[in-house]
Amino acid sequence: MVLNLKNVFLNDGEKTSAQFEVELKPITLDGIYPFDSDASVCALAENKLGFVSLTLNVSFVYSRPCDRCGKALKRELEFSFDHRLVAGLSDSEDDDYIEVPDFELELDDLVVSDILLDLPGKYLCSEDCKGLCPDCGCNLNDTECSCRKGNIDPRLEILKQLID
Numbered sequence: 001m002v003l004n005l006k007n008v009f010l011n012d013g014e015k016t017s018a019q020f021e022v023e024l025k026p027i028t029l030d031g032i033y034p035f036d037s038d039a040s041v042c043a044l045a046e047n048k049l050g051f052v053s054l055t056l057n058v059s060f061v062y063s064r065p066c067d068r069c070g071k072a073l074k075r076e077l078e079f080s081f082d083h084r085l086v087a088g089l090s091d092s093e094d095d096d097y098i099e100v101p102d103f104e105l106e107l108d109d110l111v112v113s114d115i116l117l118d119l120p121g122k123y124l125c126s127e128d129c130k131g132l133c134p135d136c137g138c139n140l141n142d143t144e145c146s147c148r149k150g151n152i153d154p155r156l157e158i159l160k161q162l163i164d
């Protein structure tokens with residue numbers, strides 16, 4: 001999607017918006033395809049007192065195993081990204097600005113890079129996910145195994161003392 005921003009840049013108070021999809025499904029991360037849908041994007045560019053801003057509201061379905069227990073987790077994620085746009089090429093090295101020298105802004109790559117930068121670093125089925133038992137590999141959220149220390153049956157404990 002290319003947004004033509006000439007009117008917005010030249011007229012204070014002017015705005016333009018667009019709704020479109022950006023392809024996410026073919027993207028691989030760490031060997032999996034975590035995007036279960038493409039991104040639905042609503043873009044709004046607005047000139048306020050000569051400053052042009054761009055807001056991208058993005059939603060998509062994200063699917064990745066829990067980092068601790070490996071359970072498959074599918075969630076709808078929503079993000080909102082804000083950018084400042086400048087019409088001319090500026091000499092400053094400021095990365096906070098996106099330059100739009102010919103008033104045409106290509107949004108697809110911008111949306112994808114925004115999403116990749118904002119994906120959750122830690123992805124858990126719940127804040128207190130107990131993870132997997134390091135000994136038998138069972139999911140400790142679902143089952144209580146007897147591998148863990150302090151979990152020994154008291155009767156077995158007596159037996160152990162007798163053997164010692």
Ligand SMILES: [Zn+2]
Nearest residue numbers: 066069125129
């Ligand atoms: Zn988990």
Ligand SMILES: [Zn+2]
Nearest residue numbers: 133136145147
């Ligand atoms: Zn175990």
